[in-house]
Amino acid sequence: MAKKKSTWGYVGVWVVLVVLTVVTWVLGTKLKLGPYSLPASMGIAVVKTVLVAMFFMHLVEQRGTRRVVLPVSALFLGLLLGLSLLEAMTRIQMARPNGINEELEPKRPATTRPVGH
Amino acid sequence: MSTETSPWEEHFGSRENQNKAAQLGMWIFLGSEVLLFTNLFVGYGVYRYYYPDIFVEGSKHLEAGWATVQTLLLVTSSLFVALAVHYIRQGRQFLTALVLLVGMGMGLGFLGIKGWEYWKHWTEGALPGEYYRLEELPVRGGSLFFTLYFLLTGLHAVHMLVALGLLGWLVWGAVSGKYTAEYHIPVEVGGLYWHLVDVFWLFIYPLLYLVE
Amino acid sequence: MNPSAGSSQPAITYLNHETTVGSWLLTRDHKRIGVMFLVLVILALLLGGVFAMVLRIELLTPGPTIISAMTYNRMFTLHGVTMVWLFMIPAIPSAFGNFVLPIMLGAKDVAFPRLNLASVYIYVAGAGLTLFGMLWSGADTGWTFYTPYSTTSPTAVAPILLGVFIIGFSTIITGLNFITTVHTLRAPGMHWSRIPLFVWALYGTSVIQVVATPVLGMVLLLVFFERVFGVGLFDPARGGDPVLFQHMFWFYSHPAVYIMVLPAMGVITEVVCAFSRKNIFGYKMIAASTFGIAFVGFFSWGHHMFVSGQSTFGSGVFGVLSMLVAIFTAIKIFNWVATMYGGSIDLRVPLLYVLGFIFLLVFGGMTGVAVATTSLDVHWHDTYFIVAHFHYIMVGAVLMAFLAALHYWWPKMFGRVYPERWSFLAASTIIFGFIVTFLPQFLLGNLGMPRRYYQYPAELQWLNVLSTAGASLLAFGFTLIGVYLLWSLRYGRVSTANPWGSSGYEWYSGSPPAPHNFTEAPRFEREVHDYTVPEAPRVY
Incomplete structure (x- = not known):
């Protein structure tokens, strides 16, 4: 050198x-x-x-391809992140994992409790 | 299989070309590593969108101060690994081995702190999935935060272990005189891997420890 | 045809310079690695084919026929897993790509021969683990491993997940090797504008492999963790989102279709040129459309999730983007047809497969545009219409191209020519059998027969019987191919260096090639597939 x-x-x-x-x-x-x-x-x-x-x-x-590999992979990370988030944000309330505020159990009158309780 | 005394491989045509190929191959591998972490970052993004408050609360259960120390350790170890490449380019084998060892020491320090943190979570019950016992945060969302925490830091720690092994092998090579000012592809390429593991932490650190 | 080419065949070839078992198992020669992969993927094809035949026989009658419902669930899962991950993804890149790509570039080997050898053993390890899972108790989740069922199924999903995860690394290594080889090991004279289109196709494939495979590996690992350690990241009971799994899964598995189809298109381009005696029509457009498909293919994964609870906005975006793929595919089809137009057609068996390929691709592609339409897909989703669609576009295309490549490069790989008449019979049987198998399935799906069901209404029986009859033809065709190719290895006519008179760059080496591909440094002075010069290229 x-x-x-x-x-x-x-x-x-x-x-x-x-x-x-x-x-x-x-x-x-x-x-x-x-x-x-x-x-x-x-x-x-x-x-x-x-x-x-x-x-x-x-x-x-470094020149050429060696330079662009990392930015390209970051781009694909952004692609999956971006589209998944976009989809999650535009979902209807019921399809969200935090969307159901009440229990999904059907609300039965007390007289019809399922057997075994 | 031929017994090789020269590290230069004939099918590359020239030494310069072998350098180029090794660099390109490693960068492509690093690119695929980024995509290996992608799922966890995407999971983090989506669940943080769904449970913003729980993520803030969960983050308070982590040691932001120690994580900053860890970040500083990794950044400094990166400096030493960069110096190793700098020295081996001048053919100074002993100095290369020395700075690599210092870098490894810092990596071990990082893992030590990590282990201590894991032990704390263990006693606290802030564990992923079905082992989650933390009572301050609801299972819905709370267990997801800690699942992501353990997966992100765990995958990172596994990469650290691999990278430490790699550096150890480089130290051995530098001490035994395998690498010279002309031939030091493994040092350059192995260093790249260490830096990438460092870069992952640069993102994991604010995402997990500094949520607000 | 070039009568003088035979005289310059190398006496020492990659097949006979070392013959011990160890010299094969520890080889770093890309040609031997390609041959090893060829044997492995053909075994996988055989296994997946047996599973398929069991399925078709079961569906001969509306009720139970030969297997129980649970076994049926396992069978379609194992058929999918074997065919997708063990056969179609590695078939053309790992077997033919490894063999031909360095020769086409005038290189002595791929950039990292040791990694290349490792990719074989990683594949074997992953395939072994998958087989172990199959023998242990199989899996009944379908090849898509959808959560939450895959995390709760009582069958042996875990080893299969881990096996597929491991196989992924073999794919990544192959992709990494190809990209690096194309960038660094081109012979003098091999400009970017001269690279054969098969290599361009492999390059595009490699990019997808490197970028997408880790995502699949990780998501399968997450399901594995969820099963084994209870780390529920997708568990709705802990607030997780199963649809997120589908996003991550299809981010790989949709582009995976292009991992399968792009190399197939590359093979077709080579074969079309060689047997039309014409340079390719629109070299740049084909190369560009390869990258167009590779790129747009990454934006369309959500079309698998139209009825999964995905947002309607998301479905709309993904639906429109999916249709763009058809544009790039159409560009290729027009170019192939334009290449054949006015060419001096030599209808050999590889070209016959090309014709089958184009038919299946057009049919599968058009139905693809149809199912990318959200409103139509709600009706067709998870019916046999989808099964027929993806078998046409993905399986049909890959099989046709695989068989075209197998016949086109058979003399190149083994120095023997396959029997012409028998191969014509087999090719016609397979193309006809394929259409008979899957055309009725379009009708079945349209009539509402769901996929993966064990039983069906009696009115649908005649279509199912027709489909099974087609599958039997396919089985007959493949058996025939197996028999005559094995026969030709020993008794086939010895090939000349360039039996097709092709101007493809891979024919610049002998057939079979010398251990380091060329006996002297090749000079690429002509354009690839340049047939304006009457004589076949010199063999180096």
Whole structure:
């Protein structure tokens, strides 16, 4: 190897990752973001993933197909997640697992209790 | 079967091509690993949509502070594994083995904390499926949260064990001088696997421990 | 035909350079691995075929015929499991793909030969576990393992689930190997625009295999956990959602249809060119439609769940997206027909299978558009109409292409030619038998006969008898093929290097090929299937 790369680049990425981890923790436990907490924490996780992939996994050095494999697989994860959620959200109340508020047992008058009770 | 002394395989044509093929093969494998975790993330998404409040309550039963320590451990171990690749590219075998061992130590620390957490859940009764005995949360939804918790962290822990074995094998290879500045495909590719296991945790951590 | 081609056959081939049992079991040669897979999937086909015959014999009469209702439930499950996971998914990619793909690219082997060998043993282990489950007490859930029944069924579902989970890894490895091989091991001169369409088809298949198979593996593992450890993730009593299982299951199992059909389409493309003596019509369109099918196929899984409690909005979206598949399939069919048009047709047995394939594909595809229509599917769902539809499009297509490939590449693999007349008889019997078996089932379904039922009203008997008669023809055809192919291994006419005069790249090697495929580095100077040059390509 002709030129010796310094290790400080890696350490710099690591510092950013640590800071982001602490930020996630503070956001999640100290500052209550409510509905924004999920997008915020997921956004930070994506940024961290990109940093790890690009620099620790040396994706910056790779070209072509090797670069797109991981994003493509994430896309398919999103596909299953997205369409399943979309379907779950548009379902009628009765078809949801949490949808039935009353017992499904038929309500019989007391005189017709099933035998054996 | 020929006895190989050279790690370079002839059917690739060139060394550069063998590097390329190994990288591509590993990235494809990593892609399939992402899809292996997909079901659990989708299950998480759908059930969190159905039982939002129970997920918030369930998350409070987990140790967010310790999980942050675990995250820091993994992120730091990733740094050391990245350094291992950096050093072996310069042919410094001893330094490579050393940083890999440090990374492995942190991975073991991670699993130690995980084991302690599991033990706590065991005593508390926050267990998946039919073993669920936690009384603060209803079985409907509550047991699903803990099922997903154990499946996600459990699958992740299994991957950690595999990755630790892989790193151990790399340490052995580096110490015995198998890897040089020219040939170090296993270190590069094995490192990728470790980082991916780390990346899974980056998502599992906020999803399970920081629900609100 | 090229009379001089025979002289350049390699004397040392992959078959005779080492002959010990160990040299086969531990081989890393992609050709030997392909042959091993071929033997394995044919055994699976035989097993699944026996199950199918038992089913058809049982359905000869409206009441009980030869087996009990419980055995019947096990039989259709085992028929489905064996045919889908042990035969159709690995059939063309693992057997013929392994054999032909590296040769077509001018490579010496696949990228990771050791992994390739491992894929054989993973398949054997998974298949062994599945067989163990079958022999233990079978399973009666149907090949779809729907929850909650699959988590409560008293039969041996667990080993079968685990077996299928393991087989999945064999598929992933094959896909990984193919993608890497296409990217890194193309010979000089093999540009992206020259890659044979069979390879493109395998490439598209490999992408699906790598992306979708882990999802199936994991969901089956979840059911396994639910059965063995009571980890109910889909259990309604704990607030779980059984429909979620169906989402995860069909996210793989719908694209799995394209894992089966895309390589079949690739085979058809090769055979059409070779026996029409014409370059393919619309190379780019066929390659693009392969990826179109692979991609759109991922958006259509919900059409299996129209009556499962899925939202009507979801059903509408999935229904429309499903119909898009027909567009890409139609592009291919038009291109094959256009290739044959004006070609110098040489009607050999592989081309006969192609004609059968196109008929079945059109018929199955059109009924597919029909059942993708939500309102119609509510009526046809879980009737014999669906059974007939998917047997036409998936089984028919795969079987036709499998047999076309088997005959087309038989001389390539074993250096012998099969007997022409017998093979014509068998091919006509099989195509005719297939239509007779499944055409009545469309009518049965339309009359309302549900699938997986043990008994049926007496008015439906004549259609069932017709269907069983067709199945017997199929059994006869397959027996005939088995007999004459085994016979030809020893007594068949010795093949020349290129018995069809094909310009496909796989014929640049000898028949059978040399241990490392080529005796000297091949030069790909002509386009694939270029028949403007009269003489057959040189054998390297």
